[in-house]
Amino acid sequence: MKNHQMQTTQHTRQPVVGVLALQGDFREHCKMLNELGAQAREVRLPEDLEGLDGLIIPGGESTTIGKLMVAYNLQQPLCEIIAAGTPVWGTCAGLILLARETDNALAGQPLLATMRASVKRNAFGSQGDSFEADLKVPALGDPAFHAVFIRGPSVERVEDGVEVLATLDDGTIVAIRQDHLLGTAFHPEMTGDPRFHAYFLQLIAEHRGQDERN
Numbered sequence: 001m002k003n004h005q006m007q008t009t010q011h012t013r014q015p016v017v018g019v020l021a022l023q024g025d026f027r028e029h030c031k032m033l034n035e036l037g038a039q040a041r042e043v044r045l046p047e048d049l050e051g052l053d054g055l056i057i058p059g060g061e062s063t064t065i066g067k068l069m070v071a072y073n074l075q076q077p078l079c080e081i082i083a084a085g086t087p088v089w090g091t092c093a094g095l096i097l098l099a100r101e102t103d104n105a106l107a108g109q110p111l112l113a114t115m116r117a118s119v120k121r122n123a124f125g126s127q128g129d130s131f132e133a134d135l136k137v138p139a140l141g142d143p144a145f146h147a148v149f150i151r152g153p154s155v156e157r158v159e160d161g162v163e164v165l166a167t168l169d170d171g172t173i174v175a176i177r178q179d180h181l182l183g184t185a186f187h188p189e190m191t192g193d194p195r196f197h198a199y200f201l202q203l204i205a206e207h208r209g210q211d212e213r214n
């Protein structure tokens with residue numbers, strides 16, 4: 001009976017998912033989250049982080065997002081919610097902010113540096129080299145996930161405890177997960193396929209379930 005009650009509480013409140021809205025394509029993420037029944041909240045100030053069940057750091061320009069994150073006093077509170085176990089997903093520039101190491105970060109570029117992975121900025125070239133690829137993502141099942149890469153990073157190395165969720169045909173790692181942290185080098189908010197967002201909401205649901213049991 002207790003189990004049943006826990007499940008009920010878990011599903012009565014919509015998850016509130018923040019999207020860092022300093023720069024980049026945060027609106028597309030909000031739209032997709034809302035379409036999936038979550039409540040999206042644009043995050044610009046530290047108080048916007050209060051009570052979030054999860055957070056997305058969108059694509060854009062990691063140097064700009066990083067500078068604004070410092071200017072708006074968000075760097076420390078973001079590190080704190082990550083340390084507290086709140087699920088966080090970085091897409092593209094967001095993945096660069098999350099990775100512990102960036103091979104070619106600009107000197108002094110502010111980062112969150114928490115995922116045990118090393119990334120390389122602009123690994124596939126400039127804007128004009130943007131491309132699309134169908135990715136096999138076992139965690140999402142069939143069909144392949146159509147992914148859009150826009151000046152995206154590659155994941156060069158991962159350490160123990162980091163799961164590789166997807167690679168390009170040549171083996172380049174482009175999606176990873178480390179416990180409650182998710183990173184994708186591409187833009188799942190742009191193609192209308194909601195499965196990566198649904199996967200993140202599932203991760204949030206699992207995390208909320210764990211919290212309620214503790």
Ligand code: GLN
Binds near residue numbers: 059061153
């Ligand atoms: N190249 C960008 C950076 O370094 C990321 C591009 C993107 O998010 N689409 O931040």
